[in-house]
Amino acid sequence: MDQAIYAFHMPLFFILSGITFGMRPPISINPSLRGRVWRLIYPLVIWTYIFLALQAFAGDNSNARSDWMGVLVWPVPPVAHFWFLWALLLITVLLAIVRMLCLSAMSDIQFWISTLVAASIISFSVTLPGHLTPFFGAGLSYLPVFAVGGLIGASSFVRSVPNRVFASIAGTAFMIGLLATVFLYFGVPRHLSGTVLSLLLIVPLMAISGRYALFRWAQGIAFLGVISMPIYVMHTIFSAGLRIMLLQVGLDSLLIHFVLGTVIGIIGPLIFYILLKRQKALHYVGF
Numbered sequence: 001m002d003q004a005i006y007a008f009h010m011p012l013f014f015i016l017s018g019i020t021f022g023m024r025p026p027i028s029i030n031p032s033l034r035g036r037v038w039r040l041i042y043p044l045v046i047w048t049y050i051f052l053a054l055q056a057f058a059g060d061n062s063n064a065r066s067d068w069m070g071v072l073v074w075p076v077p078p079v080a081h082f083w084f085l086w087a088l089l090l091i092t093v094l095l096a097i098v099r100m101l102c103l104s105a106m107s108d109i110q111f112w113i114s115t116l117v118a119a120s121i122i123s124f125s126v127t128l129p130g131h132l133t134p135f136f137g138a139g140l141s142y143l144p145v146f147a148v149g150g151l152i153g154a155s156s157f158v159r160s161v162p163n164r165v166f167a168s169i170a171g172t173a174f175m176i177g178l179l180a181t182v183f184l185y186f187g188v189p190r191h192l193s194g195t196v197l198s199l200l201l202i203v204p205l206m207a208i209s210g211r212y213a214l215f216r217w218a219q220g221i222a223f224l225g226v227i228s229m230p231i232y233v234m235h236t237i238f239s240a241g242l243r244i245m246l247l248q249v250g251l252d253s254l255l256i257h258f259v260l261g262t263v264i265g266i267i268g269p270l271i272f273y274i275l276l277k278r279q280k281a282l283h284y285v286g287f
Contacts, residue, residue: 003182004178004181004182006190007181007182007194007197008181008193008198010142010194011145011190011194011195011197011198012197012201013084014087014091014145014146015152015195015198015202017146017149018145018147018148018150018151018152018153019149019152020153021092021146021150021153022108022112022149022151022153022154022158023153023154025154026100027100028100032096033092036096037092039229040088040089043285043286043287044075044076044078044085045075046286047082047233047234048075048079048082049071049075050237051079051080051082051237052071052073052079054237054241055070056068058241062240062244077134077135081236084138084232085232086139087138087142088146090139091139091142091143091146094143095146095147095150098115099111109154112150115147115150116144116147116148116150119144119146120147122140122143123140123141123144141189141191142191145191148195148199161206161207161210161211162203162204162207162210163207166203166207167206167208170200170201170203171200171201173200174197174200174204177197178197181193181197227270227273227287229286230269230272230273230287231269233269233286234268234272235265235266235268235269236265237268238264238265238268239261239262239265242264246260273287
């Protein structure tokens with residue numbers, strides 16, 4: 001199950017981030033790019049320390065078995081799952097500045113094709129020194145993946161609705177590819193195979209979205225996309241807390257942990273978001 005999730009979900013995050021970037025690239029340093037930087041760096045800092053403090057509070061019940069001295073660290077290089085926000089921040093700043101410099105020289109499509117080629121060459125040919133890897137390793141690896149999303153976002157494909165046949169074929173290919181990735185070893189870097197899987201998965205998702213976008217349940221799922229930042233930074237806190245409580249009462253069933261952990265990892269941040277919004281305090285925690 002762990003291999004199945006990690007086979008594609010991080011490349012999918014970077015592709016989706018690239019798509020939204022490609023659809024609405026920053027047009028100026030201030031306030032356009034500055035606003036995006038703040039929306040990434042502030043949650044990264046504040047939730048790193050909240051996460052570490054709760055981890056220390058959990059003590060031996062935490063997977064990391066941290067103490068309060070573990071809170072006394074810099075937020076960069078990032079800890080735990082916050083590496084995604086840091087890598088996304090680096091990629092966003094780099095490509096936003098380069099795009100602004102090349103704005104008059106090439107179209108959006110030309111820019112993203114050039115970026116994809118250059119990023120792929122750099123990512124697969126450059127080996128960072130060990131002391132720089134925690135800072136720039138993830139950003140370097142996922143730069144081409146983000147560029148794939150940027151190319152989709154800048155193209156007309158992002159506004160199309162795939163037909164059922166194409167969506168069914170892509171969905172089937174995704175499932176076959178996922179099973180092959182989990183049970184077979186190809187020696188392919190995870191972010192590369194994950195990119196292929198993510199592109200296959202996006203096709204049926206686009207078809208479903210185009211067909212059911214106006215339904216209430218679809219709008220509810222879309223709202224989870226709007227609050228993806230709160231879910232991302234808090235899901236581990238809620239799911240880990242539930243895991244600790246379940247184990248303490250003797251429940252160690254994989255199915256129970258999987259279902260309830262997934263539910264609380266979404267519902268918990270959602271409730272927290274709604275409460276903060278009612279108190280008009282979202283900006284204090286980076287939302």
